[in-house]
Amino acid sequence: MIRIELKNxxxxxxxxxxxxxLILDPVCVIRTEDNDLASSVLTAMxxxxxxxxxxxxxxxxxxxxxxxxxxxxxIFGYVFAHGIMLANLxxxxxxxxxxxxxxxxxxxxxxxxxxxxxxxxxxLIVDLNLRPxxxxxxxxxxxxxxxxxxxxxxxxxxxxxYYLLDQKQRRRILTVLSELRSTQHxxxxxxxxxxxxxxxxxxxEL
Amino acid sequence: xxxxxxxxxxxxxxxxxxxxxHEAAHLKGNSHVSLMVIMRQILFTGYEALPLISFIALAIxxxxxxxxxxxxxxxxxxxxxxxxxVTVIINELSAIITALVVVARSGTAIATELGNMVVNREVDLxxxxxxxxxxxxxxxxxxxxMIAMLILTxxxxxxxxxxxxxxxxxxxxxxxxxxxxxxxxxLKLGSIVMMLLKPLVFGLLISLVSSYEGMSVSHAxxxxxxxxxxxxxxxxxxxxxxDILITWIFWMLK
Numbered sequence: 001m002i003r004i005e006l007k008n009x010x011x012x013x014x015x016x017x018x019x020x021x022l023i024l025d026p027v028c029v030i031r032t033e034d035n036d037l038a039s040s041v042l043t044a045m046x047x048x049x050x051x052x053x054x055x056x057x058x059x060x061x062x063x064x065x066x067x068x069x070x071x072x073x074x075i076f077g078y079v080f081a082h083g084i085m086l087a088n089l090x091x092x093x094x095x096x097x098x099x100x101x102x103x104x105x106x107x108x109x110x111x112x113x114x115x116x117x118x119x120x121x122x123x124l125i126v127d128l129n130l131r132p133x134x135x136x137x138x139x140x141x142x143x144x145x146x147x148x149x150x151x152x153x154x155x156x157x158x159x160x161x162y163y164l165l166d167q168k169q170r171r172r173i174l175t176v177l178s179e180l181r182s183t184q185h186x187x188x189x190x191x192x193x194x195x196x197x198x199x200x201x202x203x204x205e206l
Numbered sequence: 207x208x209x210x211x212x213x214x215x216x217x218x219x220x221x222x223x224x225x226x227x228h229e230a231a232h233l234k235g236n237s238h239v240s241l242m243v244i245m246r247q248i249l250f251t252g253y254e255a256l257p258l259i260s261f262i263a264l265a266i267x268x269x270x271x272x273x274x275x276x277x278x279x280x281x282x283x284x285x286x287x288x289x290x291x292v293t294v295i296i297n298e299l300s301a302i303i304t305a306l307v308v309v310a311r312s313g314t315a316i317a318t319e320l321g322n323m324v325v326n327r328e329v330d331l332x333x334x335x336x337x338x339x340x341x342x343x344x345x346x347x348x349x350x351x352m353i354a355m356l357i358l359t360x361x362x363x364x365x366x367x368x369x370x371x372x373x374x375x376x377x378x379x380x381x382x383x384x385x386x387x388x389x390x391x392x393l394k395l396g397s398i399v400m401m402l403l404k405p406l407v408f409g410l411l412i413s414l415v416s417s418y419e420g421m422s423v424s425h426a427x428x429x430x431x432x433x434x435x436x437x438x439x440x441x442x443x444x445x446x447x448x449d450i451l452i453t454w455i456f457w458m459l460k
Contacts (some may be wrong), residue, residue: 070334071336080330080334084330085331101337
């Protein structure tokens with residue numbers, strides 16, 4: 001179980017002040033009327049976004065301190081709602097980039113093995129030599145989730161997991177996330193009723 | 207309502223430049239600087255600009271010789287044309303014309319590419335890896351543009367001098383070896399140092415300004431062309447100012 005505390009947290013000057021506690025046991029789904037607010041909570045945990053103020057504590061440790069202790073992808077595996085990738089790199093290079101920077105180059109073989117396992121798990125068949133603009137956004141989204149999971153992050157931060165996915169892909173991602181639920185801490189932002197009903201026992205309204 | 211593209215102040219540029227230069231100076235301990243990005247930048251800024259630089263250098267070398275020869279020969283001083291070649295091309299024109307070409311090609315490309323990366327949240331993606339976008343994107347471009355500027359300026363000088371000799375054949379048949387011998391007699395150490403220093407300074411300024419403008423895009427794609435125009439205008443302004451300063455310093459040291 002991981003306890004996340006938001007103390008006097010504001011995403012921007014005119015936004016309401018948040019003082020909340022989120023318990024990851026091991027999953028917590030947050031939902032808001034203003035979807036941007038929940039997204040900002042996730043990005044603020046990574047130290048992104050200049051406009052937010054206040055403090056985020058994880059098990060009593062400030063996020064700013066925590067992210068100095070080890071490589072960021074090992075602490076937080078962040079998956080953007082749009083599944084962002086660098087346009088000038090191939091899919092494989094995109095997946096390999098953080099892996100190479102954090103693990104050493106000798107880890108290339110393990111990368112291919114781990115990648116193959118995850119792609120099979122998501123029933124994903126795609127030519128990884130293609131550029132991101134040449135594949136569907138839903139494929140980018142699933143690959144982004146794989147990219148995050150390759151580091152076995154302490155907390156998986158998922159922004160709108162159903163966004164961009166078709167029915168079949170939604171079922172697949174729900175199955176994988178359900179399998180992961182027993183071992184992987186997750187903080188998920190979703191306002192999708194289907195996802196919340198199908199996955200989270202309870203969701204926290206911010 | 208204030209345009210988000212206008213929010214940045216002049217001080218922000220110095221803060222950005224300070225961070226970029228600090229990270230560039232600590233290259234050894236900075237594993238985030240990508241050798242691949244540096245090589246791609248040299249390829250784009252340097253290698254792909256060679257045909258345009260060759261054409262301009264050949265033409266400028268020829269024109270300077272033609273104008274210089276016709277002017278000097280009226281005073282019976284046609285043999286001083288090499289001095290004009292050194293003063294005008296080596297000391298001044300080579301670096302500044304190369305800089306203008308690099309601004310037009312690479313400065314705009316850097317500002318546009320980085321601006322689009324910000325809009326498409328690719329910069330946020332790098333941050334989510336714990337990567338510094340300045341280290342990964344900007345420092346690599348600074349090194350790439352500086353190296354390419356230096357190589358292009360040296361290349362410009364070689365081609366311009368060759369162009370000068372080629373065009374000088376119109377007025378009098380001078381042997382290439384004799385032409386080059388007279389040219390090297392005029393070439394002083396100060397000119398060589400200035401020829402090497404200017405492109406490095408110009409390359410640094412162009413890459414810093416273009417990267418800063420690109421990274422200053424906040425949300426909308428409409429900001430990208432606005433920032434690209436600013437990158438061109440500010441780069442040219444800073445290049446000209448620094449050119450005057452360097453020339454003035456060398457003139458004072460003479």
